[in-house]
Amino acid sequence: NAGVTQTPKFxxxxxxxxxxxxxxxxxxxxxxxxxxxxxxxxxxLIYYSASEGTTDKGEVPNGYNVSRLNKREFSLRLESxxxxxxxxxxxxxxxxxxxxxxxxxxxxxxxxxxxx
Amino acid sequence: xxxxxxxxxxxxxxxxxxxxINCAYSNSASDYFIWYKQESGKGPxxxxxxxxxxxxRQGQRVTVLLNKTxxxxxxxxxxxxxxxxxxxxxxxxxxxxxxxxxxxxGGTRVLVKx
Numbered sequence: 001n002a003g004v005t006q007t008p009k010f011x012x013x014x015x016x017x018x019x020x021x022x023x024x025x026x027x028x029x030x031x032x033x034x035x036x037x038x039x040x041x042x043x044x045l046i047y048y049s050a051s052e053g054t055t056d057k058g059e060v061p062n063g064y065n066v067s068r069l070n071k072r073e074f075s076l077r078l079e080s081x082x083x084x085x086x087x088x089x090x091x092x093x094x095x096x097x098x099x100x101x102x103x104x105x106x107x108x109x110x111x112x113x114x115x116x
Numbered sequence: 117x118x119x120x121x122x123x124x125x126x127x128x129x130x131x132x133x134x135x136x137i138n139c140a141y142s143n144s145a146s147d148y149f150i151w152y153k154q155e156s157g158k159g160p161x162x163x164x165x166x167x168x169x170x171x172x173r174q175g176q177r178v179t180v181l182l183n184k185t186x187x188x189x190x191x192x193x194x195x196x197x198x199x200x201x202x203x204x205x206x207x208x209x210x211x212x213x214x215x216x217x218x219x220x221x222g223g224t225r226v227l228v229k230x
């Protein structure tokens with residue numbers, strides 16, 4: 001199993017540009033999450049999808065949109081990037097027969113985004 | 117608002133010594149408390165968790181203690197090794213009804229000195 005994969009690994013955007021961060025998991029997990037991590041800080045939840053077909057806002061949803069394309073894939077879109085969105089973005093998934101518990105989250109390697 | 121935080125941002129430990137990382141939380145309604153390890157350039161990795169109705173749980177070289185009276189969580193690492201150098205986060209899980217969302221603390225960096 002590859003676990004949780006994210007693309008791209010690095011991205012530089014100009015203010016106002018848009019982009020989509022891709023995330024996929026092959027563990028048959030029900031729930032998927034998007035977090036951002038600013039330097040020297042913990043992770044903050046942007047959006048999550050408790051199950052296929054549902055999405056909900058997290059702690060810091062402004063400026064982002066998400067799509068749960070299918071059970072495997074959960075994408076994060078920045079419609080008009082701003083310097084305040086410079087951060088490392090992590091996707092995670094949880095829930096399913098392969099997890100030790102229903103709530104343990106497995107994280108991808110992250111996407112480092114810089115907005116100039 | 118509800119939050120999970122840490123007392124010490126950086127902890128330097130001699131190889132072979134024990135490490136103790138502390139965390140304070142404010143939300144009494146959380147179901148689980150979890151410790152994650154994050155190595156440089158990688159995503160967080162699950163270490164150990166503890167349910168809110170427990171006060172101690174042991175894993176391989178790690179022990180988590182939960183003191184609900186003072187809303188305090190700690191992670192003890194026995195015989196700290198160079199591979200333990202990382203940032204450690206505590207997180208609280210608000211339960212399945214809340215989508216198993218995690219709230220993370222700010223992190224403690226552990227530096228293991230040879």
